[in-house]
Amino acid sequence: MVVRIDAEAVRGAVDPEIYRAAEALLAAGRLGRIVEVNGGVVAAVHTDSGATAYEVWVGVVDRAFSSECDCAGPETDPEELCAHAVAVTLTALADGFPWSANATPPSTTQVDPEVRRLADVAATLPVRRLALLVAEHAVTDRRLEARLLTYAGELDAPTEDELADVRKVVESLAAEATTGQWDLYDVAKAGQQIVEELEVLAQRPATEATLLTVEYAARRWDALLGLVGEAADDEDFEEIGSALRAVHVRLCLESQAEPEPLVERLLDIIEAAETGASCLDRPTDYLPVLGPDGVAALTD
Numbered sequence: 445m446v447v448r449i450d451a452e453a454v455r456g457a458v459d460p461e462i463y464r465a466a467e468a469l470l471a472a473g474r475l476g477r478i479v480e481v482n483g484g485v486v487a488a489v490h491t492d493s494g495a496t497a498y499e500v501w502v503g504v505v506d507r508a509f510s511s512e513c514d515c516a517g518p519e520t521d522p523e524e525l526c527a528h529a530v531a532v533t534l535t536a537l538a539d540g541f542p543w544s545a546n547a548t549p550p551s552t553t554q555v556d557p558e559v560r561r562l563a564d565v566a567a568t569l570p571v572r573r574l575a576l577l578v579a580e581h582a583v584t585d586r587r588l589e590a591r592l593l594t595y596a597g598e599l600d601a602p603t604e605d606e607l608a609d610v611r612k613v614v615e616s617l618a619a620e621a622t623t624g625q626w627d628l629y630d631v632a633k634a635g636q637q638i639v640e641e642l643e644v645l646a647q648r649p650a651t652e653a654t655l656l657t658v659e660y661a662a663r664r665w666d667a668l669l670g671l672v673g674e675a676a677d678d679e680d681f682e683e684i685g686s687a688l689r690a691v692h693v694r695l696c697l698e699s700q701a702e703p704e705p706l707v708e709r710l711l712d713i714i715e716a717a718e719t720g721a722s723c724l725d726r727p728t729d730y731l732p733v734l735g736p737d738g739v740a741a742l743t744d
């Protein structure tokens with residue numbers, strides 16, 4: 445479900461001073477690119493010099509705007525929206541952002557304790573040292589590079605041309621893996637490369653067009669598995685299938701895929717699988733996307 449709320453409702457709900465401060469932030473161009481996170485939006489608020497001062501998340505929770513900001517909220521009432529949150533909200537409203545009615549504040553999402561521990565350590569580093577560390581890794585990791593550029597607002601959702609190129613890459617990887625003398629290793633390697641292409645795509649803002657490209661790749665992978673016979677059950681192949689499915693589920697959530705057409709497409713993909721088993725055929729993995737009724741429709 446998507447809720448519609450307008451700027452006037454926000455103005456009426458916040459302290460006039462905070463609203464004015466938010467307008468000043470917007471006028472000064474202090475807001476970074478808005479990114480969808482957990483059904484709400486996240487943006488960085490910059491200082492005069494362009495460094496990131498705060499990160500703020502805003503989403504609709506229990507029919508009202510809720511926020512989490514590094515500034516810890518207004519001094520008068522930390523539960524209320526701060527000027528950063530109001531600025532982000534107004535920008536997202538102006539962009540026509542489709543607010544999810546049940547967004548999840550980032551602080552309540554489960555983070556791996558090890559990730560949390562390392563994030564706490566990273567937070568103690570000077571910004572320049574941290575930036576260099578990230579850059580050194582991003583240079584050799586296309587996924588991290590795409591994520592970094594997306595967070596910075598330098599990469600948008602993939603264009604139709606870019607998606608067509610990814611489909612071509614998938615197609616040629618799949619074709620090469622089974623041309624001439626080939627063995628299981630060739631197929632596994634192609635599968636891993638296909639997954640990497642999709643994971644790079646998945647770092648960018650999600651759209652239905654990206655989702656359809658992942659589904660194209662899933663069909664292609666299912667067809668490849670049809671050629672390897674019983675080896676399709678090998679651990680390597682299972683891992684590729686579940687990585688591909690994980691990308692698909694993630695994009696379904698991020699692009700807020702409509703359940704009904706999604707169920708239809710999934711049924712179509714499952715039926716087309718030459719091995720009789722599609723990599724997307726794990727209905728319970730789609731519970732967060734489809735809900736119990738959608739999962740039941742998949743299993744019938």
Ligand SMILES: [Zn+2]
Pocket residue numbers: 498500513514515516517526527528529
């Ligand atoms: Zn704030």
